[in-house]
Structure formats: structure tokens, C-alpha cells
Amino acid sequence: MATKNIAVLAGDGIGPEVVAQGIKVLDAVAEVFGHTFNYTEALVGAVAIDATGNPLPEETLEVCKASDAVFFGAIGHPKYDNDPNAKVRPEQGLLALRKSLGLFANIRPVTTFEALIHKSPLKEEKVRGADLVVYRELTGGIYFGEKGRNEKGDEAYDNCAYSTGEIERIAKLAFEAAQNRRKKLTLVDKANVLETSRLWREVVRGMASSYPDVEVDYMFVDNAAMQLIQWPSQFDVILTENMFGDIISDEASVLTGSMGLLPSASIGAKVGMYEPIHGSYPQAAGQDIANPMATVLSAAMLLDGIGMYTEGNAVRTAVDKAISENYVTEDLDKEAAKKCSEVGDYLAELV
Amino acid sequence: MATKNIAVLAGDGIGPEVVAQGIKVLDAVAEVFGHTFNYTEALVGAVAIDATGNPLPEETLEVCKASDAVFFGAIGHPKYDNDPNAKVRPEQGLLALRKSLGLFANIRPVTTFEALIHKSPLKEEKVRGADLVVYRELTGGIYFGEKGRNEKGDEAYDNCAYSTGEIERIAKLAFEAAQNRRKKLTLVDKANVLETSRLWREVVRGMASSYPDVEVDYMFVDNAAMQLIQWPSQFDVILTENMFGDIISDEASVLTGSMGLLPSASIGAKVGMYEPIHGSYPQAAGQDIANPMATVLSAAMLLDGIGMYTEGNAVRTAVDKAISENYVTEDLDKEAAKKCSEVGDYLAELV
Ligand SMILES: CC(C)[C@H](C(=O)O)[C@@H](O)C(=O)O
Ligand SMILES: CC(C)[C@H](C(=O)O)[C@@H](O)C(=O)O
Numbered sequence: 001m002a003t004k005n006i007a008v009l010a011g012d013g014i015g016p017e018v019v020a021q022g023i024k025v026l027d028a029v030a031e032v033f034g035h036t037f038n039y040t041e042a043l044v045g046a047v048a049i050d051a052t053g054n055p056l057p058e059e060t061l062e063v064c065k066a067s068d069a070v071f072f073g074a075i076g077h078p079k080y081d082n083d084p085n086a087k088v089r090p091e092q093g094l095l096a097l098r099k100s101l102g103l104f105a106n107i108r109p110v111t112t113f114e115a116l117i118h119k120s121p122l123k124e125e126k127v128r129g130a131d132l133v134v135y136r137e138l139t140g141g142i143y144f145g146e147k148g149r150n151e152k153g154d155e156a157y158d159n160c161a162y163s164t165g166e167i168e169r170i171a172k173l174a175f176e177a178a179q180n181r182r183k184k185l186t187l188v189d190k191a192n193v194l195e196t197s198r199l200w201r202e203v204v205r206g207m208a209s210s211y212p213d214v215e216v217d218y219m220f221v222d223n224a225a226m227q228l229i230q231w232p233s234q235f236d237v238i239l240t241e242n243m244f245g246d247i248i249s250d251e252a253s254v255l256t257g258s259m260g261l262l263p264s265a266s267i268g269a270k271v272g273m274y275e276p277i278h279g280s281y282p283q284a285a286g287q288d289i290a291n292p293m294a295t296v297l298s299a300a301m302l303l304d305g306i307g308m309y310t311e312g313n314a315v316r317t318a319v320d321k322a323i324s325e326n327y328v329t330e331d332l333d334k335e336a337a338k339k340c341s342e343v344g345d346y347l348a349e350l351v
Numbered sequence: 352m353a354t355k356n357i358a359v360l361a362g363d364g365i366g367p368e369v370v371a372q373g374i375k376v377l378d379a380v381a382e383v384f385g386h387t388f389n390y391t392e393a394l395v396g397a398v399a400i401d402a403t404g405n406p407l408p409e410e411t412l413e414v415c416k417a418s419d420a421v422f423f424g425a426i427g428h429p430k431y432d433n434d435p436n437a438k439v440r441p442e443q444g445l446l447a448l449r450k451s452l453g454l455f456a457n458i459r460p461v462t463t464f465e466a467l468i469h470k471s472p473l474k475e476e477k478v479r480g481a482d483l484v485v486y487r488e489l490t491g492g493i494y495f496g497e498k499g500r501n502e503k504g505d506e507a508y509d510n511c512a513y514s515t516g517e518i519e520r521i522a523k524l525a526f527e528a529a530q531n532r533r534k535k536l537t538l539v540d541k542a543n544v545l546e547t548s549r550l551w552r553e554v555v556r557g558m559a560s561s562y563p564d565v566e567v568d569y570m571f572v573d574n575a576a577m578q579l580i581q582w583p584s585q586f587d588v589i590l591t592e593n594m595f596g597d598i599i600s601d602e603a604s605v606l607t608g609s610m611g612l613l614p615s616a617s618i619g620a621k622v623g624m625y626e627p628i629h630g631s632y633p634q635a636a637g638q639d640i641a642n643p644m645a646t647v648l649s650a651a652m653l654l655d656g657i658g659m660y661t662e663g664n665a666v667r668t669a670v671d672k673a674i675s676e677n678y679v680t681e682d683l684d685k686e687a688a689k690k691c692s693e694v695g696d697y698l699a700e701l702v
Binding site: 076080089091095120121122123126142143145147148149154155156157158159160161162163164165190192193194195196198199221222223225226229230243244246247248250251253254255259 | 427431440442446471472473474477493494496498499500505506507508509510511512513514515516541543544545546547549550572573574576577580581594595597598599601602604605606610
């Protein structure tokens, strides 16, 4: 029996709909296990720009800092995507949040659901057995390096920088994850070209001897982009820097046909943030057709993150059951097609 | 009837074996069409380091500059990959060559061979109809930006920079290619995060009005990494910067099951360079089992590059014929398994 404060940042597009289902499930957990969850909603992304002019209002950051965990929906709106000169963009809110909360490790498990394997773009024999997790560095690299233009505006630059300390702290988490999994870690980098990648390799090689039970592989990012498609089950834990992690984790997410089911956790300092990886998908917003399972599984990672492992497992069991009963949204089965809210109700009931 | 000087840089691993087959085919072309090709061999990559200490000896560069085209095998050797502190690495030779010859556009067509579609890791219905070409910027961006360490060595950086002019010259080639194909151009970038990407978008948007017959799309690189797998046939011409192009073009290359068949051209200034995309594959070196078709198709692109389109088509027809007759190496058919040199002989004969 515990009391926890959860910041709820539903964001844009389908964010609010799927987050609402996650909260139903968290409420069910609270009831069954006798916890109290206090939710505080706050604005982020395009909705925050529309309301306040700022994609991450000061107040939102305060709410997050005062919470035990942040439950996040999605951000992004097409009206901002094609205007490279827009002064404020929804994504800035997300990036500022990551940086302000010190969320240096983005963790994205990619699992194969046997019942959904037919949805995979890959041949079944290629994808069967794929079970990996990407540890992506989230507060460094080219995302947060100095960037700008020359005076005339016809030259642009983005600097990518990494320090030993930034690499060590996420590598430690990745090595520990590997120890608790199949004991394999693959560092994805471009050490044949980039100095930052050579530093990553140096640091990871230096740490490897402290984890003698973990087999360490080094793979160039271009090769990794191929190997993920050709032989995804060779991977266990993938460790990589921010920009490569963005690409590789999204690529990995479509392999198993379970895109609508993939959660993520961003951790580092005190407060972790939990969100589905599917994004704001504006085309589907407001129609009650979005798949809430990735968000519900993110709620399960949130529960793990605040030390409630039994509760997290209860949520995962509920999701597995709903899938095996084909109680799913239209993206998974056009015929059976339940509404987003119906799936949320059912998962809460199962818990 | 023409006389052309071709620099031959066979390089490492399977490079020499596959290049030898390409030369057989070029010789057949010379005979049939009455041309004279003068070949000058030169060292590059690990073999050049072993012989001279330099991955791109001055002499090699002179040979290339004095030629009408460079025919390239592959470079890279594992003994250099895992030593981030190695002072010289084979890849430096390739990068220096690209820069010195002004090869700012790397062109990689990805086609689907109906006879090989069963080799694709993707389901047939996903991959059928995929026919795209990646225009990758090759002499700018983070590959060639300032890079280094702080004094203590515990901080590293790589700068990514682009100028309007660098973007315009490759965008022009990509737009023109789109006009001669299915009239669609997709710019792949990360304009929601990177200033350089915002410059790419600005420049490409500015040029789009001069190519009213070309439909222009803008796609974030993480999304592109997913879309390539989920719906590859939506792409026609992909235009992108150096680092994203490295990842995206390699990812694209494994989709159709024809990896061993994909050629590339790197062009820009006077002399173009033509090479298979498969790399040095050291495990197979010296065994006469490598697939020479990508190299032979690169020779076809070389012929196009020196204005010999009829000759280039004759080579492509020969490759199509050999494939349809299943006269292929073991990577394509374990049973039929011809040797690398046998396939080379047969292709020369077909021409
Ligand atoms: C929205 C964007 C800035 C973000 C990123 O690139 O990190 C997103 O793609 C992600 O992966 O969470
Ligand atoms: C060998 C390496 C430096 C090179 C690159 O990254 O450009 C290779 O991967 C390629 O794509 O030609």
C-alpha cells in the first residue's frame, strides 16, 4: 500500500485517448493492490504551444519534478513539421523535458507476440524469436550539441559531442540489463568514421571486463540497419548513442508486427518517463480507434520503475490475455475491431 | 570506337576476385563494340596500408585523376575495426578518395529481381514492386566535419556542417533522376532536431518549384527507417545527407534479397567511381565463391558514366539472362552454386 504522484502529459494527436486507457488500468491496479495514485495533468507539445506559446511550460516541468513518475502520451503535429523556420516546435518540449529531468537512458524492448507474428512485414521464420531491447542515450550527442547558422544563413552546423561519463552511465545500465537477459550486448556505432564513436568503443571495451558474463559485440550502424532485418534474433541488448538510437529503435519496432504494442521507458535521475513509441498519429486522433496497448504496457514499465514489479506483471498478463482472446483494436484485426476505450475497459477489468 | 583509361582499385577481401570478373566483362564489351580500355591497377585500403603505410597512396590518387573512371572493389579488414586507436584505417583511404575526386553524389539503385524475390527477408507482397534509388551526399556532413578530443581525451566531438551549395548540387541530380523515373523525390532528414536538416529542407523546398513535374515528400529519418520495411514500393528517389544515407541505403539494400547484385556509382567532378555495395566480406576472400554480379553491374554503371549507354545495357541484359538461367553463385542458390570466376566467364560470353 503506497501513495504515488503521477504526472500525466497526454500531449497531441491520439495521446489523450490512449493515456486515458492507461489510467483506467492504473486505477484498477490501485484498487486491487490498495495503492493510491494521484494524477496531475499538464500540457506538453503542440497543445501546450497553442495554449501558452511554449511546448514545455514551466508549470509542466514543475509538475513532473514533483512527481514519482511521468506518464506520457505523444507529441507532434503536422502543421509544425514542414515549417523549418518555425520558432517553436512541439518536439522542443520533449527534448527539453528529457534534458531537464536527466532522462539519459531510453529503453525500448521489442518483443514478438506469437499471435501477431502474421502482421510482421518480415517472413515469419525471420522474425520468430526476436526479443531485444535498445538502450539509447537520450540527453547527449548531436541532439543537444551546439547548432546554428553562419551570418548569411547559407551554412548550418550541428555538433555531436560525448564525454566518458555520459557513455559510462548508460553503458552500466545496458550491461546490467544484459546480465538479466541473454547476456549479450551489441554496441552500435560508426567507429570507422566518427571520433565520438571511437570514444564509445573505448569506454565500452574498458567496462566489458567488469561484466565477464556478458558477450560484447561491436557493430557499425549501417551494418546494424541490415542485420536487424536479416537476422533480428541475434540481438539481445543493443546499446547506442542518441541519433543512431532514434533510427535503429524505430527500425526495430516495425520488425515483429507489434508496433502498436511497444512501450518505452526513459530513466536517469529521480523521475522516469513512460510512453508508447508510436507517436501522435494525428490522422487517427479523436476516433477512438487507436491501439492503447503500447500505452498500457508503458504503464506497466512505470509500475516497474516505481518498484511495483508484481503490479507491472499483472498488467502485462492482462495484455497477453486480451491479445490471445483477440480483444484488440482494428490495427490488429479489422474484423474483431474493438474501440480504443473498449480495450481499455477490458484490460482494467482483467487486472 | 573509343579509348578509355580505367583505374582499377580492387582493394581488400573479395575485392580482387569480383573486380577480376568485372574486367572480363569490360573486355568482352571492348571486343564487341570495338573500344579500347586501358586498365591501371592501384592500391587502396588495407592492402595499401600493408604495402605503403598509407590507405590512399599519392600514386593511387594520381592514377585515378588521370583516368576516365575508377573501378573499385571493396575495402576494410577486421584487424582494423576493433582498434579505435589505430592511426591509419583502410576506410580513410576511401574517404580521402571521395573527397579528392569530388565525388559528392553516391547513387545506389535498389531493384527487385523477380527470380530472387524469395530470398528477401520481407514477405513477397511487401517487397514486390520495390524500385528505388538513393542519392546520398558523399563529401560533406559529419563524415568530413572537424572531429577530435579534448586534452584529457575523455571528451570527443564530430561536427556536422552543410552549405546551401553542397545541398543544391546533389539535389539537382536527384530531381533530374526523379524526372526520368516515377517523378517522386523523398528528402530524408531530421528537421525536427537538426539545423543542418532544416537547411536541407529549405534548399530542397526552394528548388521544388523548378521541377513542377516532381512530387516532393519530406520524411524524418526514423520514420524512413520504418517505411522502408513496411512499404518500400512507395519510394522512387530518396535524397539524403551523408550519415543518414549510409544507414538508409544499406537498410534498403537488404530488402529485396538482391544484396549481392547491387551496384553503385559515386560521381561529382570529372571522374566517377563505380563499386559494388557489398563490402570486402573477408570471410569469403580467396575462395572463389563471392557473387560478382554487383561488381559487373557496377561496370555497367561505369559504362553509362562514360557515355556508353548501349554497352551498359548489354551488360545488364547479360546479368538478367544469367539470373533467369540460374547461372549464379552459392549465395543465390546453394544447389546450382557456380564459382565466382565461372559466373564472370559466362557473363563475358553472354555479352
Ligand atoms: C520527436 C523527436 C524529437 C523524437 C526523437 O527524435 O528523439 C522521437 O523521434 C523519438 O524517438 O522519441
Ligand atoms: C567504409 C565506410 C567508411 C563507408 C561509409 O560509411 O561511407 C561505407 O559504409 C560505405 O557506405 O561506403
